[in-house]
Amino acid sequence: MAIAVFVIFVLLVLAVSTHAGRRARSVGGYFVANSSIHWGVNGVAFAGGYLSVASFLGIAGLIAFFGYDGFLYSIGFLAGWIVALFVIAEPMKRMGTFTFPDALNRNFSHPGIQLAAGLSVLVVSLFYLVPQMVGAGVLVEPLLGIPHFWGVIIVGSVVIVLVAGGGMTSTTYVQFFNGGLLLVFATVLTVAVLARGISPADRLVEEGAGGPESYRYQEVAVELDGNDVRADLPGARTVGRHAIVDSNTGAESVVFYRVSRLLPASADGDGGYTAEIKGRTPYFETGTAEQRGWEIEQIDGESFVRIEDWWRLMPSAGGADRLLETQYRAVQPDGSVLVNGAPAGAANRLRQMGGVSQIPEEYGEATGPVGPLRLLSVLSDRSTVVQRPKTAVFSTEAGERVTIHYQEPTEGAEFMRPGLMFPLEAREGEPAVTTLLNRLNFISLMLALFLGTSALPHILIRYYTVPSAAAARKSTIVAIAGIGLFYVLTMYLGVGALTGGALNPETSNMSAPLLARSFGEVLFAVISGIAFTTVLATVSGLIMAASGAVAHDLMGNILRREFSDKAKVLSGRLVAVVVGVVGIVLGISFRGMNVSFMVGWAFAVAASANLPALLFMLFWKKTTAQGIIASILVGIVSAVGLILLSPDMWARYGLDPAGAPMPINQPGIVSIPLSLIVLVAVSLATAGKGEKSEAPAAIP
Amino acid sequence: MAPHVSAAEEAFERRKSGIGIRMTLIYSVIYAGFVVLSVFRPSWMGGRALLGLNLAIAYGLGLILVAIIFALVYNQLCRVPSSGSPRAAQSATGPDTGKQGG
Numbered sequence: 001m002a003i004a005v006f007v008i009f010v011l012l013v014l015a016v017s018t019h020a021g022r023r024a025r026s027v028g029g030y031f032v033a034n035s036s037i038h039w040g041v042n043g044v045a046f047a048g049g050y051l052s053v054a055s056f057l058g059i060a061g062l063i064a065f066f067g068y069d070g071f072l073y074s075i076g077f078l079a080g081w082i083v084a085l086f087v088i089a090e091p092m093k094r095m096g097t098f099t100f101p102d103a104l105n106r107n108f109s110h111p112g113i114q115l116a117a118g119l120s121v122l123v124v125s126l127f128y129l130v131p132q133m134v135g136a137g138v139l140v141e142p143l144l145g146i147p148h149f150w151g152v153i154i155v156g157s158v159v160i161v162l163v164a165g166g167g168m169t170s171t172t173y174v175q176f177f178n179g180g181l182l183l184v185f186a187t188v189l190t191v192a193v194l195a196r197g198i199s200p201a202d203r204l205v206e207e208g209a210g211g212p213e214s215y216r217y218q219e220v221a222v223e224l225d226g227n228d229v230r231a232d233l234p235g236a237r238t239v240g241r242h243a244i245v246d247s248n249t250g251a252e253s254v255v256f257y258r259v260s261r262l263l264p265a266s267a268d269g270d271g272g273y274t275a276e277i278k279g280r281t282p283y284f285e286t287g288t289a290e291q292r293g294w295e296i297e298q299i300d301g302e303s304f305v306r307i308e309d310w311w312r313l314m315p316s317a318g319g320a321d322r323l324l325e326t327q328y329r330a331v332q333p334d335g336s337v338l339v340n341g342a343p344a345g346a347a348n349r350l351r352q353m354g355g356v357s358q359i360p361e362e363y364g365e366a367t368g369p370v371g372p373l374r375l376l377s378v379l380s381d382r383s384t385v386v387q388r389p390k391t392a393v394f395s396t397e398a399g400e401r402v403t404i405h406y407q408e409p410t411e412g413a414e415f416m417r418p419g420l421m422f423p424l425e426a427r428e429g430e431p432a433v434t435t436l437l438n439r440l441n442f443i444s445l446m447l448a449l450f451l452g453t454s455a456l457p458h459i460l461i462r463y464y465t466v467p468s469a470a471a472a473r474k475s476t477i478v479a480i481a482g483i484g485l486f487y488v489l490t491m492y493l494g495v496g497a498l499t500g501g502a503l504n505p506e507t508s509n510m511s512a513p514l515l516a517r518s519f520g521e522v523l524f525a526v527i528s529g530i531a532f533t534t535v536l537a538t539v540s541g542l543i544m545a546a547s548g549a550v551a552h553d554l555m556g557n558i559l560r561r562e563f564s565d566k567a568k569v570l571s572g573r574l575v576a577v578v579v580g581v582v583g584i585v586l587g588i589s590f591r592g593m594n595v596s597f598m599v600g601w602a603f604a605v606a607a608s609a610n611l612p613a614l615l616f617m618l619f620w621k622k623t624t625a626q627g628i629i630a631s632i633l634v635g636i637v638s639a640v641g642l643i644l645l646s647p648d649m650w651a652r653y654g655l656d657p658a659g660a661p662m663p664i665n666q667p668g669i670v671s672i673p674l675s676l677i678v679l680v681a682v683s684l685a686t687a688g689k690g691e692k693s694e695a696p697a698a699i700p
Numbered sequence: 701m702a703p704h705v706s707a708a709e710e711a712f713e714r715r716k717s718g719i720g721i722r723m724t725l726i727y728s729v730i731y732a733g734f735v736v737l738s739v740f741r742p743s744w745m746g747g748r749a750l751l752g753l754n755l756a757i758a759y760g761l762g763l764i765l766v767a768i769i770f771a772l773v774y775n776q777l778c779r780v781p782s783s784g785s786p787r788a789a790q791s792a793t794g795p796d797t798g799k800q801g802g
Contacts, residue, residue, distance in 0.1 A: 068745075068756050075734070075760050082727045082767055086720035086774060377752035417746040417756040418738045425742050439739045446735045450728075473778060480771040484764045491757075619721075 003144060005529035012177075013162055013536055016170050027565040030167035030572055031098045031548050032464040037172055039471040043478020045172045046462055048179025050077075050453075050479065051486055052128075052538035053135030053509070054599035056182065056531055059487075060515070061508030062421065063494020064354065065388060067410075069421035070494055073600070074487035076446050080453025080603075081483065083611075085476045088454040091618055092463040093472035099545075100460035100610070101553040104617055110625035111557045116632040118553030120609040121457040123636050125546040126582065127605050128456065129539060131598035133587020136535040138509045139528060149588045155532070156584035159539045163547065163580070164573040168465060171540040178537035181530045183482055186489040189512070189527065190372075192519050193496030198378055199366035201355025201387060201501045214501045214518070215278055215351040217325040217407065222313070224321055231311065231323050235262035235297075239308055242394055242402075248429035254392065255313040256404055257323065262304040265296060275305050277340055278327070282348035307341035312406045326406040327351060327505060333399040352514065353407055354503035358385040372492070376416070379495055384412030386498060388420075389505045405505035441664040445600050448668030452603030455610035458541035461548060539583065543576050550575040600666060601643050608671035609635035612679050620683075627683030635675035642667035716778050723770050730766060734759050 028034045037045070055077065062070025095103035101117030133152050140151025162170055199207075205216040223230040228238050240258030245251070265273040265284065273284045273296055284294040284305050297304045311323035327350050330338045337344040359367060360383045367378055378384060387407040395401050410420070418424055422442045426435040453459065463472045497503055497511035502518045504510040516527035551572035556563055563571070590598065613631050616623045643649060646665045647657035737744060737759070745756035753761075 068760075071757075071760055072738070075763050078764050078767055079727070079731050082724055082770065085771055086724040090716070373751050373753060376757050380746075380754045380757065413746050413754070416754060418742050424739050442739060443735060446731075450731060470778075474775065477771045477775050481768050484768045487764055488761060 005525040006140075006144065006532060009529045009533055009536075010158055013158060013170075013174055013533070016162075016166065016173050016177075018165065019170075025569065027098070027552075027568050029169065030569045031544075031552065032461070033168040033172055035465060035467050037465040039466055039475040040478060041172070041176050042462060042466050042471070042475035044179040044482060045175035045465075046179075046459070046475060046479035047482035047486065048175035048177065048182065048534075048537045049171075049458055049462065049541040050456075050483060050538075051179065051182050051534065052599065053132055053139070053531065053535050055486065055490065056186075056534050057135050057138065057509045057512055058131070058599065059490045060493040060497060060512040061510070063491060064497040064503055064511040065508045066421035067386075067388075067415035067495075068417050069419070071491050072418065072422070072446070073449070074490050076449025077453065078480070078484050078487050079450050081476070081480045083451065084454035084459065085473065085480060087618070088460075088614060089463060089472045089476045090469040092460060092614075093466070093469040098464060098552050099548045100457065100614075101549065104613060104628065107617070108625040108628070110629075112629045113625055113632075114553045115557045116629045117610070117613070118549040118557070120632050120636055121549035121553070122546050122579075123640065124455075124602060124606045124609065125457050125542040125549075125579065126586070127640075128458070128599065128602035129542050129579070129583040130586045130590050131602070132535050132539045132542070133583050134590050134598070135509060136532070136539075137587060137591060138507055139513070139531050139535070142510065142513070148591050152584050152587040155535050155539070156580050156587065159536055159543060160577050160580035162536065163540050163543045163576040167569075167572070168461070168544055171537075171544045172462075172465060174533065174540055175537040178530070178533040179482060181533065183486055185527060185530055186486055186493060189496065189516060189519075189523070190489045190492040192523075193492050193500070193515070194372060194375060195369045196496075196500065196519075197367035197370045198356055198359055198363075198375070198384075198499050200357055200359065202357075203366060204355065204501055212517070213352040213514070217353075219314070219322045219324045220311075222321050222323045224313075224315075229257050229259075229313070229323065231257075231259050231261075233259060233261045235304070235306065236260065240310075240396065242310075242392070242396075242404075244392055246429070248427055248431075248434075250429075254406070256310045256326065256392070256406070257313060258308055258310050259323070260306060260308045262297065262299075262306055265303045265305040267303065273303060273305055275307075275342070277307065277309075277342055277348070278325075278351050280340075280342075280348045280351075282339075282342035282345065284342065309341035310402070310404050324407070326404050327353070328402055328404045329506075330403070331401040350405065350505055352502055353387070353389040353405060353505045354498045355387045355407075355501035356384065356499050357387055357409060358383065360384060375492070375495070379412050379499070380416035382411060382413045385409050386412060386415050388415070388498070389503050391505065437663050440669055441666050444604070444664060444666035444669035447672060448600060448604035448607050448666060451611050451668070451672060452605075452607035455606040455614060456603070457545035457549070457606070457610075458538070460610075461541070461545050539580075543579050543583070546579045547572040547575040604643070604666060604668040604671065605636065605639040607668055608639040608675045612672070612676040616676075616679050616683070622683050622687055623679070624683045624686045626686040627679045627681075630682040631675045631679035634678040635671060638674050639667045639671040642671060719774065719777050723774055727766065727770060731763060734763060 059070050059073050062073065092103050095106040101114045104117050105113040133156065136155035137148035137151040140146060140154060141148050162174060202216050205214050221232045237260050238257050239260045242256045243252040244254040246253045263275040263277060265275040268274050272286055274281045275284065286293045286296055294305055297306060310326050310328045312326050314322045314324055327340055339348050339350060342348050359378060360381050388410050389405055390408045392404045423438050424442060466472050466475055493512050493515060497515035500515055500518045502514040504514060513524060513528050513531060517524035551568045555571055609632050613628045617628060642662045645660060645662040647660040648665045650660035651657045747755050749755040749758040
């Protein structure tokens with residue numbers, strides 16, 4: 001069914017593109033839909049283009065895994081629209097024709113501004129494009145059962161056809177369609193989450209209400225004997241141990257034991273055996289140890305296969321220590337992969353995780369249906385305990401690369417306030433400088449989100465698709481209402497995915513679709529289809545912005561000649577193809593990173609490169625063309641440069657993140673003020689020497 | 701070059717611009733308060749605030765709600781006055797109450 005919905009969405013998109021293509025032959029038709037879009041449609045399209053996979057998949061995933069800290073993105077993403085509405089919307093429409101560099105250059109007529117701003121549009125579009133493409137791959141992989149890179153290629157190809165064929169008109173209607181669907185179905189999912197209420201995870205599994213992939217994780221009694229454990233499991237013996245050590249205190253915070261144990265096995269008549277583990281039935285090929293086959297033991301006429309899996313020790317002050325079942329994936333030195341101690345494959349995949357293990361006593365075993373405020377209130381209660389999936393990665397002495405997914409019991413009060421993803425409070429033994437850097441990182445992100453929205457190229461181009469400045473303002477208000485509502489709903493999507501035990505431990509990005517699956521395959525198919533249109537809508541807007549920047553702002557200025565309308569439209573279409581292909585390549589390269597996190601970078605680049613130039617051009621008389629150019633270029637170089645030198649990128653290069661030259665991941669706190677200072681300094685230095693603004697251009 | 705605008709239109713645009721900047725500054729202060737509390741007093745954010753919600757959720761949802769309310773108020777303040785409004789203002793900024801093209 002999911003495939004059918006996917007195909008229907010693709011056909012609809014292609015039909016829209018074909019139809020719109022007829023109106024996209026002129027420059028105005030291709031780049032700004034002849035400025036004839038109704039403000040209501042434009043407002044919903046704003047929402048449909050802005051609510052990217054970062055909002056839909058990324059934020060829901062971050063909330064599910066990290067609680068309130070994920071919601072901070074929702075708050076920042078929405079707050080940025082205040083700047084867009086009150087300061088940017090109407091002047092942008094009044095001053096520009098096709099692109100935001102047009103408006104920026106209105107009072108200067110300086111080719112350098114057009115060049116610098118066009119370059120900025122290209123860079124920001126690419127930064128924003130990468131997480132969207134990563135999200136596309138994440139989505140299509142489980143939806144169609146094809147590899148991540150094919151997902152990226154399929155989505156990229158559809159978008160290229162959409163934009164190159166139908167230009168801004170098809171982009172607008174795909175975004176409108178997406179915005180409407182997102183709002184309606186996020187509401188449907190939220191109502192379903194509220195109706196289900198909160199039940200302990202075990203109860204959900206027993207009742208089959210957690211979806212087909214949910215699982216009841218075992219816990220067994222254990223006796224500790226030094227570093228050895230005697231677990232209450234058939235034929236159990238300890239064969240390995242791994243501890244996560246707190247870098248500040250040096251204490252072991254989490255301890256895992258590798259337990260060798262026996263599982264009842266059944267001969268499958270093909271020389272091999274199957275055994276049940278976590279409700280899966282992997283196939284064990286028999287043979288000697290040299291052949292890397294599995295040894296079968298016969299006990300009292302019954303067959304058993306010996307497997308090894310990892311358990312988490314939960315020490316108890318009262319002496320009732322326990323081992324909690326985890327999940328793990330291990331890549332052997334020969335490249336073969338084990339999941340939970342058995343050969344990986346379609347018959348043996350990881351299970352979903354997450355859930356609630358305790359709710360306030362007054363609710364008994366389950367809350368039953370709850371209202372929206374009550375749900376949040378119960379979750380943030382001190383006596384509520386949620387089970388968050390966490391991951392530990394390490395190598396064994398035998399050269400095995402192990403990734404353990406385990407559940408961390410977390411008090412509701414802690415889960416529903418800042419701190420799990422952004423550690424803002426000083427922790428025991430933590431150096432003061434680390435606390436300071438964590439706080440600066442957070443402030444930097446919130447600054448970039450607030451200032452970045454109004455400077456995003458795919459948002460700025462939408463001011464030119466409406467006929468007037470008043471329509472630009474009104475469509476922005478529609479956008480704020482729609483986007484604000486959606487971001488409130490993201491909270492319920494995220495906590496619903498966690499409380500429903502619907503989390504894929506390997507990727508937070510799948511939380512919203514898996515939440516939908518816990519309510520049935522139909523909703524899963526529809527939500528997955530919508531997530532797909534979400535990628536199309538945002539990516540088409542970004543490619544459209546990049547296409548306009550090259551064809552309208554860069555080409556003529558670099559080649560120093562005027563191009564005909566026909567040539568501009570043709571080059572716009574060609575650029576759409578090239579940017580789409582680049583996006584595909586980058587989307588494949590950045591697989592595995594959380595999409596919201598990467599979008600935070602795009603906001604920082606946009607806020608650094610574009611916003612100081614926009615604001616000062618509008619409100620500071622002494623702004624000069626040279627000041628604007630310098631500010632844009634310094635903004636791009638500093639923001640991108642600091643990202644490339646950040647700890648996260650250091651880890652991506654395979655280096656120690658602690659050795660990264662830039663100590664925090666988010667560059668905005670440095671690059672935004674730097675861009676602003678450069679603008680003021682260069683403007684003052686060049687005042688009277690060249691072109692300068694004739695007046696504060698907010699009122700042209 | 702900027703198109704010719706009447707004095708009345710310019711005054712109207714200046715008024716709108718002033719309202720916009722003031723509302724942005726007010727919202728910025730509320731937003732900054734949220735960031736400062738999260739950074740320097742995260743434990744306060746876990747305390748009960750109103751309607752059974754903790755301060756973090758109440759403040760966060762409040763920021764979203766205030767943004768929507770501000771947007772609607774701003775739109776109301778930006779409507780072209782029904783009497784004494786220069787026609788030029790209508791033509792330059794677009795009709796504020798009528799249907800748009802497209």
